[in-house]
Amino acid sequence: MAVSMPLWLLNFPRLLREQRQQQVTRKEITYAPALSQLVIDLACSDNISHSLQHSLDHLQRYISLHLEADIYLIGMPTSDRQALLHPANIAPPMGLAAQLRYQLNEHSIQDANELRYKLPGSDLxxxxxxxxxxxxxxxxxxxxxxxxxxxxxxPINRLLTPVGEALGSGLNGWCRQQSRINEAISSEKAAHAAELHDSIAQILGYMRIKASRLAQQCKNTSEPELAKISEDLSHQAQCAYRQTRELIACSRLSIEQGHLVEAISQAIGEFEQRCAMVFELDNRVGTQLFTEDDSQAIFIIREALNNIVRHAHASHARVQLLRQNDGSVRIRIEDNGKGICADQARQDSFGMKIMQERAERIHANLFILPRVQGGTRIDLIIPAAK
Structure with a gap:
């Protein structure tokens, strides 16, 4: 995998020169090549959470050579940006994560790049x-x-600034690489969607119209068996055409990692324009929500909303985003319609089966249950990132 690293090539020779000018110790000078390896490891990572954990373990040993301090990371592009990442052999003090989130969020609004304070109620x-x-x-x-x-x-910044620049360069390289990968996938999906539209979709559209006319003509005859067959053909042609159109729409749908909440809001707005139903979004996880594959999660949610619009005969639907105590995220989609039971679905309907398969791909659990008040409740439980 080719990764462009102009920042690394420029920054680390400069850092070495500055360190020599400031007459720092030999250990600090000889560690710079290890920081350059950190940049490459992060930029080329196929599992950024694992790479950050591995890097923290090495950085902790480096910091311990010079300062009596523990190193942590927060705000990283993992499944939970608010999580406090720490070395494997260090347990963060109780309350440290919440204090850091509050203090750092307040100071980031003021564009401060450094923060020093004493943790209330402790010696830290x-x-x-x-x-x-x-x-x-x-x-x-x-x-x-x-x-x-x-x-x-x-002395802290003399030690920490090269580490921060290495982490920033590596993470920026990884984000750019992920963006290029997502663009390539989106481009390929768009090409497939265009081919479907120009071939199968047009043929199915023609068959749908003809099958509907045939069914109508057969109803006017005295052949009930023929009318039944033609009506079934018309129904199947309509289903095939609709599923192909949905496949084209999903192929054109692209979502950047970490923008799931925004995609959910856009999907709700889209379905609101299609019908007279009232949709509600109850977001209790904030603006950032990461999953193993955000595209799979949004496909499940869109399919659930589509089923509500087409089958539920509901007047109200709600999408709820909840964070569980164990770090997992529960996405709940419910309506006040006529209700449905997963084991009573038509055998020729693949919607629920595909939803289950998509949930399995991101190691999530999907539950489809009736509501006590009437209607249907769908719970998608996405586990916390490991």
Whole structure:
């Protein structure tokens, strides 16, 4: 996998020169090539959560050579940006994650790139440095936690700035690579959608019209058996045409990783325009929600909303995003319609089966249940990132 690394090639020779000018120790000088390897490992990663964990373990050993502090990361592009990442052999102090989220979010609004403060109610002190990420909407921080006193910022920044630049360069390289991959996938899906539209969809559209006319003519005859067959043909032609059109729409649908909440909101707006139903979005997870594959999750949600519009005879539908105590996310879709039972679905309907298959691909659980108040409830439970 080819990755362009102009920032790394420019930054690390400069960092070495600055370190020599400041007469730092030999250990700090010889560690720069390891930071360059960190950039490459992150930029070329196929599992960014695993790579960040591996990098933290190495960085903790490096930090321990110079400072009595523990290193943490927060705001990283993982399945949960608000999670506090820590080395494997270190357990974060209780309440540290919540305090950091509050303090860093408040300071990021003011565009501060450094934060120093004493943790309330404890002997811990914090020195946090903001990473230079290309994504202006999100901020990442590298955090040092000191257990006694907080040293002067100059020696800390001399040690932490090269680490922060390496992490920022690596993460920016990974994000750009993921963006190129998503663009390539979207381009290929769009090409397939165009081919479907220009071939099978047009033929099925013609067959749907002819089958409907045939069914209508057969009703006017005295052959009930023929009328029954022609009506079934018309129904199957309509189903095939609709499913092909939905396949084309899904092929054209593209979603960037981490933009699932935005995609859900857009889908609700789209279905609101199709019918007179009232849709409600109850979002309790914030603007950032990551899954193993956001496209699979949005396909499940769109299929559920489509079923509500077409079959539920409902006046109200609600999509609820909830974060569970174990870190998993529950996406609940419910309506006040006539209700449905998953095991009573038509044998020729593949919608629910495909929804289950998509859930399995992202290691999620899908439950389709009747509501006590009437209607149907669909729960998609997406596990926390490992």
């Amino acid at each position: 002190s914090i020195h946090a440095l903001q990473l230079a990420l290309d994504d202006a909407k999100n901020t990442g921080w590298v955090v040092l936690c000191f257990k006694d006193h907080l040293p002067d910022s100059t």
